[in-house]
Amino acid sequence: MEQLESQEIECFKDQLQEIIKPYQQEQNRRQKKCDFLEKCVRCIEKNDFFQLDELLRSKQANDILEDSNFKSCDSIFTQLRAFAATEVDNYRVKFKDTLLQLAEEVGLPFEMDFPKFFILKGIEGHLDFSTRRTVINQIILKSMDPKRIISTVVKLKRNLYDSPFEPQIFIDSLLQCYKEILKKENLAAGDVVQIHQLYTEYVWSLQSKTFFQNMDKGKFKGYSIEQFSVDFWRFFESNVSAAEGGYRIKLNSGRGKSVWLIDLGGEKRQITHAFFIKS
Numbered sequence: 001m002e003q004l005e006s007q008e009i010e011c012f013k014d015q016l017q018e019i020i021k022p023y024q025q026e027q028n029r030r031q032k033k034c035d036f037l038e039k040c041v042r043c044i045e046k047n048d049f050f051q052l053d054e055l056l057r058s059k060q061a062n063d064i065l066e067d068s069n070f071k072s073c074d075s076i077f078t079q080l081r082a083f084a085a086t087e088v089d090n091y092r093v094k095f096k097d098t099l100l101q102l103a104e105e106v107g108l109p110f111e112m113d114f115p116k117f118f119i120l121k122g123i124e125g126h127l128d129f130s131t132r133r134t135v136i137n138q139i140i141l142k143s144m145d146p147k148r149i150i151s152t153v154v155k156l157k158r159n160l161y162d163s164p165f166e167p168q169i170f171i172d173s174l175l176q177c178y179k180e181i182l183k184k185e186n187l188a189a190g191d192v193v194q195i196h197q198l199y200t201e202y203v204w205s206l207q208s209k210t211f212f213q214n215m216d217k218g219k220f221k222g223y224s225i226e227q228f229s230v231d232f233w234r235f236f237e238s239n240v241s242a243a244e245g246g247y248r249i250k251l252n253s254g255r256g257k258s259v260w261l262i263d264l265g266g267e268k269r270q271i272t273h274a275f276f277i278k279s
Helices: 006-044 049-056 059-065 075-107 146-161 167-185 193-203 210-211 227-235
Strands: 112-113 115-117 124-128 135-136 139-140 248-253 259-262 268-271 273-278
Touching: 006 049, 006 075, 006 146, 049 059, 059 075, 075 112, 124 167, 135 167, 135 210, 139 146, 146 227, 146 273, 167 193, 167 248, 167 259, 167 273, 193 227, 193 259, 193 273, 248 268
Parallel strands: none
Antiparallel strands: 112 115, 115 124, 124 135, 135 139, 248 273, 259 268
């Protein structure tokens, strides 16, 4: 027998790999289905009905039921789905009651519109049981522990609401920042300015003289958009209605870069521009 050339050997190797490929693919598909069923078993062992509910409602579960090799899973999945759904509903009721009780104990107003909840204007959260995550404003908790949720809300409320606030000083400062922007942009009194410009100018106005002499980040006084929004609401809720000289601020929505602020009616709105007019 003539010795095979290396090129032919390479060709045979490729052909064999092509023959093997569909069997490997089928084996991989079966392995994925086995892994899925193993996950279900672990959820049952841990009594993790949230994860089990998510798994049984997934596309993978439907793929298994369409496979003739897994036909026996049909009745099992049906009963497990009913069990998981009941357990999830029961837990949500208990979870909601626990949250409301803990909030009441620390004096927090708490409204639930599942899966969302609302505390004060500018503080709201979203519950995601499938991923075990709670999002409160920009804070992500990898937890569904009611105690952690309430303690996080308390800290956020302390930062946003418990700091000293003088509504007259707030609106007077915003008016000065507005005038500075008009001067820089060569605009007339009453013209609109971008809300981002006003916010940036206001943040700079909060910095100390020491900061401008040495702009070290440790000397910078941070001021978040969240705080800006809450301070607008605290101003709207106060007895102060206008800046010095009778100038009232107006917030507009429209095209352009926007930020979420709380308007005069207490609703969150995407604001793009602001201006002052004299009453």
